[in-house]
Amino acid sequence: MSRVDRVTVAEVSLEEFRGVRRLWEPWLRLSRGLNVIVGRNNVGKTSILEALYILAAPFDSVTLDPYSESPLKLVSELHGGRSSLVYGYAGEARIEARLEVDEEARRVRVFLGERGVRIYVGGRNVVEMGDYFSRVWSEWSKRPLAVYIPDDTRYYRKLEDFAMREDVFRHFEKRGLHRRVAKLISDVVYDRFTEVLVRRDRLALRKEVGGDVGPLYVDVESMGEGVKRFILVYLVVEYLNPPLLLWDDVEVAMHPSLLRTALKWLASGKRQVVVTTHSLDFLQALVLEEPRDANIILLKKDDEDTIRWKSITVYELADLLGEGIDVRRVIDELEL
Amino acid sequence: MRLVRDERGPVDVYVLTGDGEHEYRVLEAIVEHYDHSKMLRWIGRGGAELSYYRDYREKLVHAASIGLEGVVRRLARLLESRVGAVKVDVYLVLIDREHVANKDAVVEALRRHGFDVEDVGSPHPQYLRLKVRRGTRQVVIHLVVLGRRKSIEEHIAELINKMYNANVGASKKEIRRWLRAHGLDLREVLKQASRRGLIRETIPQLHAALSALRSCKPA
Numbered sequence: 178m179s180r181v182d183r184v185t186v187a188e189v190s191l192e193e194f195r196g197v198r199r200l201w202e203p204w205l206r207l208s209r210g211l212n213v214i215v216g217r218n219n220v221g222k223t224s225i226l227e228a229l230y231i232l233a234a235p236f237d238s239v240t241l242d243p244y245s246e247s248p249l250k251l252v253s254e255l256h257g258g259r260s261s262l263v264y265g266y267a268g269e270a271r272i273e274a275r276l277e278v279d280e281e282a283r284r285v286r287v288f289l290g291e292r293g294v295r296i297y298v299g300g301r302n303v304v305e306m307g308d309y310f311s312r313v314w315s316e317w318s319k320r321p322l323a324v325y326i327p328d329d330t331r332y333y334r335k336l337e338d339f340a341m342r343e344d345v346f347r348h349f350e351k352r353g354l355h356r357r358v359a360k361l362i363s364d365v366v367y368d369r370f371t372e373v374l375v376r377r378d379r380l381a382l383r384k385e386v387g388g389d390v391g392p393l394y395v396d397v398e399s400m401g402e403g404v405k406r407f408i409l410v411y412l413v414v415e416y417l418n419p420p421l422l423l424w425d426d427v428e429v430a431m432h433p434s435l436l437r438t439a440l441k442w443l444a445s446g447k448r449q450v451v452v453t454t455h456s457l458d459f460l461q462a463l464v465l466e467e468p469r470d471a472n473i474i475l476l477k478k479d480d481e482d483t484i485r486w487k488s489i490t491v492y493e494l495a496d497l498l499g500e501g502i503d504v505r506r507v508i509d510e511l512e513l
Numbered sequence: 514m515r516l517v518r519d520e521r522g523p524v525d526v527y528v529l530t531g532d533g534e535h536e537y538r539v540l541e542a543i544v545e546h547y548d549h550s551k552m553l554r555w556i557g558r559g560g561a562e563l564s565y566y567r568d569y570r571e572k573l574v575h576a577a578s579i580g581l582e583g584v585v586r587r588l589a590r591l592l593e594s595r596v597g598a599v600k601v602d603v604y605l606v607l608i609d610r611e612h613v614a615n616k617d618a619v620v621e622a623l624r625r626h627g628f629d630v631e632d633v634g635s636p637h638p639q640y641l642r643l644k645v646r647r648g649t650r651q652v653v654i655h656l657v658v659l660g661r662r663k664s665i666e667e668h669i670a671e672l673i674n675k676m677y678n679a680n681v682g683a684s685k686k687e688i689r690r691w692l693r694a695h696g697l698d699l700r701e702v703l704k705q706a707s708r709r710g711l712i713r714e715t716i717p718q719l720h721a722a723l724s725a726l727r728s729c730k731p732a
Contacts, residue, residue, distance in 0.1 A: 217521070500590040501583065502556065507591070509522030510599045
């Protein structure tokens with residue numbers, strides 16, 4: 178089997194999925210790099226991430242790292258059950274995507290609902306997991322197509338459990354990830370951390386302290402929430418190296434300096450990334466960093482639960498913010 | 514009439530200001546006494562704190578984002594169709610007297626930023642009603658100049674002095690100090706002033722503009 182170098186989602190379409198009845202323009206375009214979705218609460222930002230995650234492996238029987246459960250199960254559990262995946266809790270949801278697999282186009286459709294799960298790759302109905310993966314990205318391996326980070330502490334705990342596995346942590350060490358993430362954190366906090374390690378069955382950070390004290394070993398669990406989240410996401414994603422990273426509410430508990438560090442990493446070009454945010458600090462960091470291939474997607478919803486969207490570039494965002502216009506505030510009056 | 518910042522739109526009028534804090538408080542306190550069906554969204558200033566990030570590349574941007582120049586630039590950006598046309602055709606612009614030499618300065622600043630300007634009649638020397646066009650977009654600006662010599666604080670001090678027989682100076686600091694010493698909240702003072710018709714007396718230009726907004730088309 179040939180090795181695939183790059184898989185990206187070029188466009189995604191949703192219909193009757195969770196709170197999204199439909200998209201005004203049927204296809205939502207994504208950039209190959211960083212995509213930042215902005216919009217009011219409950220507009221459908223998270224639904225887009227979850228739809229993309231389900232496409233990664235739309236089978237109940239699959240267990241994807243790092244959570245050892247299927248995307249369908251994860252998304253269902255987050256929202257109170259399987260019926261929550263379908264708009265109005267009845268009927269059938271459709272998620273569709275046009276993928277680019279090493280420049281070749283692939284079209285995937287998934288239907289969820291009263292008739293179970295139906296999957297099509299190209300026009301062909303697919304029932305076997307192995308068949309799906311080989312048709313979608315010509316490669317079947319344990320490497321997940323996507324990693325999703327929901328804004329839910331249960332799943333951050335699962336990330337920590339995964340990171341602490343001996344077979345996983347060895348890879349962190351071998352690749353120097355345990356030191357690299359400590360350095361990234363140390364640049365934006367007052368502490369000087371040298372590495373992440375497993376100590377007394379816990380994930381910990383080695384910390385150097387001045388004078389006669391130390392080194393100390395601080396449990397990651399007892400770190401500030403923002404630092405903890407970044408460390409876990411960085412380690413797990415670097416290790417699993419998915420083509421697609423989905424991260425909901427990326428800014429939670431992060432000081433602007435840490436947000437900027439996170440942004441630089443997200444925009445480093447190693448993978449396609451889709452995040453959601455409410456944070457002006459994150460948008461301002463985008464303007465400062467000016468990542469290539471970045472796309473800001475503004476969403477709004479009408480009273481028929483139809484999502485309208487508009488993509489703007491980092492330069493357009495810079496123009497607006499530079500003139501004191503908070504783009505989050507004018508979305509309702511934008512012609513989308 | 515309602516003033517919103519982040520609440521859901523769409524709205525009828527955007528409010529732009531060259532400065533911020535007290536303009537917002539005044540407007541928020543008094544708009545409910547005008548026609549209730551119109552919605553105003555406070556776009557405000559925002560410029561100074563956001564343009565810090567451009568400082569290291571374009572230091573001039575910081576100075577240009579406040580005052581008349583900042584307001585006109587913001588207006589130009591909102592009307593540009595590149596990002597997506599903003600469907601608001603009426604703008605209430607609040608600007609301190611210290612930033613505006615005279616009506617000609619306003620017209621000149623607009624023209625310098627590519628606007629065609631038509632004066633549609635100004636019922637008060639400190640209230641300009643202008644029809645402006647930029648590209649394919651045409652909007653109406655209700656520009657209110659606040660302060661007799663300097664800023665809105667003069668009107669606020671005058672209101673407090675009238676209502677409480679006080680002697681407060683026309684500065685943010687003095688107003689804040691006086692309110693704190695008397696256990697009063699500016700919002701409540703302004704609401705009272707509005708109920709007693711004192712806004713019409715002390716800030717007639719703002720009263721005229723808010724009255725005129727009654728007839729702008731709803732969203």
